[in-house]
Amino acid sequence: MILETIHQPADVKRLDGQQLNSLAHEMREALLVRLSKHGGHFGPNLGMVEATIALHYVFDSPKDKLVFDVSHQSYPHKMLTGRKDAYLYEEHYDDVSGYSNPHESEHDHFIIGHTSTSVSLACGLAKARDLKGEAGNVIAVIGDGSLSGGEALEGLDFASELHSNLIVVVNDNDMSIAENHGGLYGNLKLLRETKGQAECNLFRAMGLEYRYVHAGNDISALIAVFQEVKDCTSPVVVHINTQKGKGYAPAEQHKENWHYCSPFDLATGKPLDGSHEEDYSTVTAQYLLAKMKEDPTVVAITSGTPAVLGFTEEKRKEAGSQFVDVGIAEETAVALASGIAVNGGKPVYGVYSTFIQRTFDQLSQDLCINKSPATIVTFAGSVYGMNDVTHLGIYDIPMMANIPNLVYLAPTTKEEYLAMLEWSLKQTEYPVAIRLPGGAMVSDGRTIDKDFGKLNQYQVIQEGSKVAVIGLGTFYELGCKAAQVMEQKWGIHPTIINPHYITGVDEALLDELKIEHTVVITLEDGILDGGFGEKIARFYGDSEVKVLNFGLKKEFLDRYDVQEVLKQNHLTPQQIAEDVAKCL
């Protein structure tokens, strides 16, 4: 086995053409086995095997520096840079993260997990190299789907200003996570069809030189071009045409489904965990499709992740022009929603908590200053969400909830969520965001008759005394459990409150609590700094009421165990009850 002998990129350089092809075959086999058992980004990695071999054959990493955009296609790179065991042996699978990571290897230069950042980051590496008067190549590898993101386009535009070495490999497999959206993909198609010869060329229009490789999965063709551009003295784009999911028939055919995979049966391609339970995504699609039929101005918006809204290919067809995928372009998604709302439409933008981060200024300027009545639904904003350091959903409250005019709501159940969505689509006064709870969806069949237009009215679920528990979103349940412990252990019957609103304080209710309560606790599924609980602490600052804020520490967690993190942050019912008892 050749792969077994690859301990560093230099080992690739020693191989002849036939051996390089064998290596590609072995790598693909290893990837398939690992992905079938472990899950991970599938299509992008299978497509980049040959290009990665060619890159390491030609360039001298780490002196030459490779930056992989979003890292969805960095597995082959890891296999060739001393981390093969994590792809060959099940007991080592978890030795590496799913993203590039300098703590793992000197061949990685950044922790990267969001799209569209590679070109600008690579420009920085190149600029420092030039300031230091050093030599070496800097290579950004970016998939076509990432090109539509603002930071990527900014970076491509800026790159020519370097006037020195920078190589941007555009991995064009004609797909984003789902199909590509945006006018530039027409240009990529034209370039593919003309074998790179078309005069109209996005990259040249950005001031960059350009090379095209039709056979993007042919190692020798790739090596030839990389050798040509090596040590170039001005930025050049190498546009390679690869096949997403190459080497696994189901993935070649169903590219969207195989962008990422959970563990699956290698023989049949069927997922091992075949559960199709109702979740917030399916509920959202179901609700919106029904609404779209009632009202032609209801429109669902995604920025390249239609699945989060529950809009499968079939449902997108059903929605027709009432479903818009802007491609990976979150800023435009928010601005588009604002524009639609200002002109009388009813937009709903569904987005992961970690990606709404890409739109702070659009939320503030395009949406909230204009008080545009658009709806945003944030998914996986929770410690129970994705747990890679680049994909955490625990920062959206400080980011969003301190923007004036925004009404940010926190449902605790499916029924509350749908009632909030219903209200938000009807009203025309506020930009509204809804933060879906993490973990399994709770559905209790309760009818919700609350008027969410009466802003910042919290709901008292249980009247008690001494202690008041304000449990926000996901952590409402945790608050109830902590209250039970207090009751059982110390006979305290706490008041339990579901605040619903993240963006405002129910001053009348909080004032009232002062009469019968000595301790008020808050619980939120996110970091404490800048969050919900601190607003309550500020409110009670001049009073006798003691306030305990429960939530997560401000830090970047990575691949954590939820139960452990909860424990470390005093977030078990038992710990919460004990902390309260100390204050009484």
Added chain:
Amino acid sequence: MILETIHQPADVKRLDGQQLNSLAHEMREALLVRLSKHGGHFGPNLGMVEATIALHYVFDSPKDKLVFDVSHQSYPHKMLTGRKDAYLYEEHYDDVSGYSNPHESEHDHFIIGHTSTSVSLACGLAKARDLKGEAGNVIAVIGDGSLSGGEALEGLDFASELHSNLIVVVNDNDMSIAENHGGLYGNLKLLRETKGQAECNLFRAMGLEYRYVHAGNDISALIAVFQEVKDCTSPVVVHINTQKGKGYAPAEQHKENWHYCSPFDLATGKPLDGSHEEDYSTVTAQYLLAKMKEDPTVVAITSGTPAVLGFTEEKRKEAGSQFVDVGIAEETAVALASGIAVNGGKPVYGVYSTFIQRTFDQLSQDLCINKSPATIVTFAGSVYGMNDVTHLGIYDIPMMANIPNLVYLAPTTKEEYLAMLEWSLKQTEYPVAIRLPGGAMVSDGRTIDKDFGKLNQYQVIQEGSKVAVIGLGTFYELGCKAAQVMEQKWGIHPTIINPHYITGVDEALLDELKIEHTVVITLEDGILDGGFGEKIARFYGDSEVKVLNFGLKKEFLDRYDVQEVLKQNHLTPQQIAEDVAKCL
């Protein structure tokens, strides 16, 4: 006078060619007089007079909808849409804002003040129009300088997906605020040189149709093209070549200086307020230029506003390749800084507080997850900063200070600032941001020997009892004044603390304060929600210490009087002292 007769766009349509030219002349004269007395955006507006007349001649606003990017060029539009008096009569100058504003007129659709948003917002208007089955044109007007911003490029890329009417007028005057930066400007140049005929065309590469108008200040040529594209059924770019500052010789010659102007003498072009006092901008340039000579890896970065860093054209020349203007591309600026820092350089990115908002995800992902030791200096982060609703500097603390790993510092004087900058450039452990105080720069000549590497150690400036005053940044002085009132009125001798750090709490010191203090107050020059003070309130939540947080209410202020806003927010020394007295 023709302008006097223009009460609405319909009045423009009645004019013949000669009258239209006279109108342009009158508008330019009125603009010159108003700008010389009042100040405002100069160059962009003078260049757009003819195009705006032609737009209103051809299109039917408000049925046809015009969206002006960043609004730097919206004055002529305001003059033709019922707001001429604000440009003709000094007593009415303040009837309008400097930006587009739906509260002023049905001909404005958004409040816009940040760049690069128009195309995406216009896409939203167009999409809603289509969903409603209505007719009408949607026109985005965007200056060439704004094209480099990620949101603009995203919007251009997305627009073709509309498959319906959208007109993007690209106002190309070959300038951003300073000279343009980025590869796409080479393409604009090529298009100008070939009268729009070059095959390589950025806009066509984005899937858009394209028209070129060489005589961008010729009303009849503009009318002809706008009539051609009116009611088009797929998105089209109209690229017009205008002259920035047209009609005023000093502005035609010195385009950068005349992008924006303070009141000036119309005859000589000299500013009326000729003060050239030292400020944080000049101090920064002076410090960095000296550093650059010592260390070739020190590099200053701006995103299209070199003046904020004090880098005039002359100083930029002096810095050479150690000064980088990425153009209006804030996301790339942060990523670039991170890349430079990771590769051993010493980047300093200087940016207005209101524009650092455009980079939340880059701060979090590109910079802080990677712990890249770059330096960011935020200017005008203060209630004393710009006071248009789109340019406020009172939101950066909640936006930035809750991102893990960032060290956000708040100097109170020039000396502290330079000591922090010095430390930040030396250290290699943390991403550091420095929030410059608002108002006039304070310089007290004090030597600063504090080691800022010992994170979150606040400094006790005066030891006292009962009350502790923690005054952050600009408001440190305010805290001292409030303390004086307390001393004079009630004989209280408060402890006074300069916290220096926005991003962390000095737990040891705060614990110590519990012994001799019953009230701790915090003061910060920004909104309270998600800010610094709330962290202190949370810390003391379970203690007997009372906490009062002073700062601004979470709201969008617009063209406010600082003293009034301070009073409304209980931010005079007297009010603060009284609020404290109530707690004792």
